[in-house]
Amino acid sequence: MTIQHLAYVRASRGRSTQLGVYLLDLQEPVARLPGCLVFSVESLTDGVWRLQGRWASSAARQAFFAAPLLQEVFSGLLRDGLLGSLECQSDQP
Structure with missing residues (x-):
């Protein structure tokens, strides 16, 4: 059985591009x-x-x-004022 999760990350006002840079940098290393x-x-x-x-x-x-890596990215988002909100969902506990 596979486990899935979704996270919706909202940027601080006017900061979507900068937020995207942080998040897109996660894609390759997390996939490995x-x-x-x-x-x-x-x-x-x-x-x-x-x-x-x-x-x-x-x-x-x-x-x-x-x-x-995840801890570093989200610490950076908070430090740089890019994170407006975060909502996580999972299909398993």
């Missing part, structure tokens, strides 16, 4: 993580980005959430 089946980053509307992942197991998904 053990257990990652698919990982994509997509701009939905001005200021809203969707991160979608499919994982081989819940342990692989949890390893992604704990990955230093």
Whole structure:
């Protein structure tokens, strides 16, 4: 059984392009993580980005959430004032 998650990331006002740079930089390294089946980053509307992942197991998904790369990117988003809001959804606990 695969595990999926979605994250909707909204940029701070007028900062969508800068937010996208951070998020798109995640795509390739996350796709190489053990257990990652698919990982994509997509701009939905001005200021809203969707991160979608499919994982081989819940342990692989949890390893992604704990990955230093993810922590560094979201720390940078907060530090640079780019993150307006974040909503995460998953089909498994």
